[in-house]
Amino acid sequence: MKSSEPLRGFTGSRRYTLTVIPPLPQPVTTALAAGRLTHALCLEAPSPALLRDTAIALVGALLCREGNGSLCGACPACRKVLVGEHPDLMLYDPDEDKDIYKKESLRRLRAELYRTPVEAPRKVAILQLAERIPAEGQNLLLKIIEEPPEDTFFVFTAQNRYRLLPTVLSRVTCYTLPPAAPADCLRRMKELAPGHTEEELNRALLRCGGSPETGAALLKDPAVQKRYAAAEEMLAGLAMANPYRVIAAAAPLEKDRAGYTALLETLAELLANPALREMYNLPSRAAAGCRAQIAPLLQMCERNAHLPLVTALLTERCRR
Numbered sequence: 001m002k003s004s005e006p007l008r009g010f011t012g013s014r015r016y017t018l019t020v021i022p023p024l025p026q027p028v029t030t031a032l033a034a035g036r037l038t039h040a041l042c043l044e045a046p047s048p049a050l051l052r053d054t055a056i057a058l059v060g061a062l063l064c065r066e067g068n069g070s071l072c073g074a075c076p077a078c079r080k081v082l083v084g085e086h087p088d089l090m091l092y093d094p095d096e097d098k099d100i101y102k103k104e105s106l107r108r109l110r111a112e113l114y115r116t117p118v119e120a121p122r123k124v125a126i127l128q129l130a131e132r133i134p135a136e137g138q139n140l141l142l143k144i145i146e147e148p149p150e151d152t153f154f155v156f157t158a159q160n161r162y163r164l165l166p167t168v169l170s171r172v173t174c175y176t177l178p179p180a181a182p183a184d185c186l187r188r189m190k191e192l193a194p195g196h197t198e199e200e201l202n203r204a205l206l207r208c209g210g211s212p213e214t215g216a217a218l219l220k221d222p223a224v225q226k227r228y229a230a231a232e233e234m235l236a237g238l239a240m241a242n243p244y245r246v247i248a249a250a251a252p253l254e255k256d257r258a259g260y261t262a263l264l265e266t267l268a269e270l271l272a273n274p275a276l277r278e279m280y281n282l283p284s285r286a287a288a289g290c291r292a293q294i295a296p297l298l299q300m301c302e303r304n305a306h307l308p309l310v311t312a313l314l315t316e317r318c319r320r
Contacts, residue, residue: 021071022054024061025175032061033069038173040145042130042156042164045177046269047211048095051157052128054177056081058155059089059124077120087118093128101133106140113144113152122151130156131163135299138165145171160268162295176272179210192216207232209273227259231266232276238290239280243315250314254307261301264314268294290318 024032031037041058045051060071060081072078080086090112092100099105109125117123127133133141145154145168154172158164161174179185186205190196193216196204200219207228208215217224230249237245253260270276271287271294297310297317 021057024058039148040154040172042161042172042174043177044158044161046159046209055126055155055157062124063120088120088123091126094132101137106137110144114149124153126155128157131158131160138168162292185210185212188212189215193219206275227263227266231263231270234267235270236280238318239282246315247311250311260307264294264298293317
């Protein structure tokens with residue numbers, strides 16, 4: 001497979017098979033059954049694996065020949081989707097190809113979507129972890145998202161929808177996926193990071209937001225543990241309207257731009273965690289407002305803004 005090509009067919013060493021079909025959000029299922037699904041959606045969840053699997057299940061429902069609003073798993077189209085062989089499904093995954101969101105690749109995507117579907121009556125592009133698309137790349141896609149070719153669908157996935165440009169976000173319909181059930185998440189965490197006590201597992205489970213990959217990293221990686229502890233301290237400061245607590249937690253990383261950026265991204269992730277919001281008595285509406293404010297602050301970090309100023313702006317803009 002050529003570099004920076006979509007995973008059409010998932011061939012070679014990157015072959016992918018969907019073995020468990022995750023449920024779709026109820027509004028999506030209803031819209032599919034009624035034939036009223038919007039052409040551009042964004043699925044949001046902390047787990048990249050859950051995002052990818054749900055996006056593929058959604059594409060299967062769109063390409064299914066039975067037309068009953070779900071992936072039947074039995075028709076030829078569904079069988080091809082399940083083993084990654086459908087020619088009208090394109091998956092762009094930056095974890096598989098770090099160059100997939102370069103301008104040249106996105107221009108090829110635009111051109112490809114204007115071609116006639118090979119087998120199905122429609123074409124679908126999955127843009128996995130779309131917040132990693134550079135701003136210039138997101139702007140390249142604006143027109144085709146707003147005025148797509150007939151029977152063309154986009155499925156964006158994101159761990160943080162607010163990292164998408166506002167102009168893109170306003171053109172997609174967003175759905176937040178429910179986290180994995182605690183028992184399922186715990187089982188997968190034990191597989192990824194064996195040998196930990198129940199206390200350690202439960203502490204990681206509370207903070208991982210239903211993402212077993214994050215939970216395993218919290219169990220195994222001291223740097224991840226340190227970053228999440230600092231982000232949680234910042235969340236506590238925001239919940240208590242205590243700017244000094246936020247500033248003190250962020251200060252050690254204000255001389256490390258990459259580390260500080262990761263800290264803000266982790267804070268955004270924790271703000272989306274219902275269990276932590278409840279623990280710190282932070283209303284979901286206030287948390288969503290803070291998450292929205294973090295996105296432009298991350299852009300300031302990318303533009304080499306003075307990091308103590310970014311922290312000060314965070315405390316001011318997230319004031320309860």
